[in-house]
Amino acid sequence: MPQILFLRKYVKHRIDALDKDKMTHSYTTIEGVVLLDKIESIAYDIKFEATADGGCKGTIVSKYFPNAGAEIKEEEIKEGKEKAAALFKTVEAYLVANPQAYA
Structure with missing residues (x-):
């Protein structure tokens, strides 16, 4: 019987902080295909701010932590x-x- 190989793409995140009042969220990508075998982790800080027109403005800051000796x-x-x-x-x-x- 032939073997069937399924490749699964995935990403694993760790929630670092969540503040509903300040509308901020911080999380870290700690595992998965987006790390390209070169990156140990990627930390994200997300903040939403209300705008005068009733909408919101979002800001995302990404911090990359490469593996030792890796070139990104x-x-x-x-x-x-x-x-x-x-x-x-x-x-x-x-x-x-x-x-x-x-x-």
């Missing part, structure tokens, strides 16, 4: 940020279209 190219970081931004925009579009999902 700027193109790799740029590609990762573009993928993260695309995911964020997809979630944002869903939530705008479905406000009952978070009410």
Whole structure:
């Protein structure tokens, strides 16, 4: 019987802090395909601030922690940020279209 190999792509995050009042969230990517075998972890600090028009402004700061001796190219970081931004925009579009999902 032939063997079937399933490759699973995954990411494991650790929640570091969550403050609903200050609208901040910090988490760290500690495992998974996004680390490219070059990065030990990536820490994210996310903050939302209310805007005068009733919306909000989001800020994300990423901190990369490479493995010893690893070289991370700027193109790799740029590609990762573009993928993260695309995911964020997809979630944002869903939530705008479905406000009952978070009410």
